[in-house]
Amino acid sequence: MTNLDPTMAPRAPAPESGHNVLAIASGKGGVGKTWFAITLSHALAKRGKRVLLFDGDLGLANIDIQLGLMPRYDLGSVVAGKLTLNQAATTFDTGGFDVIAGRSGSGSLANIPASRLQLVADDLVLMGRDYDHVLIDLGAGVEKAVRQLARAASTLLVVTSDEPTALTDAYAFIKITAIERPDATLKVVVNAANSTREGERTYSTLLKACQGFLRISPPLAGVVRRDTRVRESIRNQIPLLTRYPNSEAALDVEALADRLLAE
Template sequence: MKAPVRTSSTGPAGRMLAIASGKGGVGKTALASALAGAFSLKGEQTLLIDGDLGMANIDVQLGLQPDADLAAVLAGEVLLEDAVQRVMGGAIRAGGFDVISGRSGSGALADLKTEAVGRLAAGISALSLYYDRAILDLAAGADHSTLRLAMSADDVIIVINDEPTSLTDAYAFVKTLRRRDDSAAPLVVVNNAPSKEAALSAYGAFRKTCESFLGFTPQLAGTIAHDMAIPDAIRAQMPLPQRHPNCEAFRDVEKLAGHLAQGREAA
């Protein structure tokens, strides 16, 4: 599928958002796909890219069977735009969003040379100009490929939860990213929060660590409630806004999308 002609004008063309986490298991990919649905509902032409070059799984979560993926692109078999696949759903009233899948379990992609990752980042940036919004779902951690892709984005979200390991690993990601680019200012999303109080406590602890050791105050972009609708949508291999459009977690995601679209931190 070729990239679309951009027809909407809800924001600057090619605005790219990278979704990162210090560790796996914090719901980063589910958040990325739900955000793609939320931006689509706002009328934005949206592209979701599986940038986990080691253990891609967006295709599995969304029940896709792509004809081409990033592995084929990096092997020179197809062009990046030929790996675009449409995700449809009755609840995604703006017509769904586009996806570029990785290749599930293809750990070899994690060993890409710096030059190859740079070419991929440049290609994604160029393709994003056909869209209002591109969302890049990164691998967990802070390896060189993940950091290079993060640095190609306009904004970076670091996803945390209230587990101590999530906070320490997220801090390590931010520290490493800011060593490479001292102007980097990742936003924070607290995911799978058992309560608003727990979410604010986790953010407060993370903010305090960053302020104490990095001299940097990360802004809170949003909090996403713990909601069993999310694992249900994953098991059903459906986008959250299609499976559970009115669930609490997706309402939180829509609020997050609104803040991001307006360039504001969470209220």
């Protein structure tokens, strides 16, 4: 007898990566990656796009903290099999985008089995079909779980700063990704630059290393200038584009969003 129960139907294979999935990466912590992911999501939503922001920092999730959100559900419930990914999404009304929060402060997802993480990544790609853009805030570094989740994205924005350690670690992330996924689109974001010109010089340093050793030339997605109002907006748990929409950093992220949409 044929089983007609739809819940028992074979799982439709998901594409390895989504064309509208964008991962925000960094070689090391402390370069403003999560803040940038939030602000870029907000900028895209302001342009009338349906945006989902996924907290993929499995060890140190904090998107909900930065936004002042208290989501009823988070990724931990999904991994435990209590909820679907769709059910874990929370709308951040102030920014006009949806969020799937991690499990803040527990680190309980850091050791998620690779097979379970792959199911989450596949579901994220499938869920992303209902959105214009899906942004994944990856954990810092080049650990296996970070790279596995990054495979859900067709484009990766690597955030760095002018600190030598940040540049070295950004290069390491680019190198490993280029080796494992030569078809992936890699772009560089220089954050907290003293000026646009200095940010471009920082990018040039990274570009030369990529060209010299990897024979690739990841383009510059944009430079975000250092802005004291970024720290203030984070401290007050209010998005920069809401609290200080005309600040230098806000204008830089807005311009970066426009360039991404124009491509």
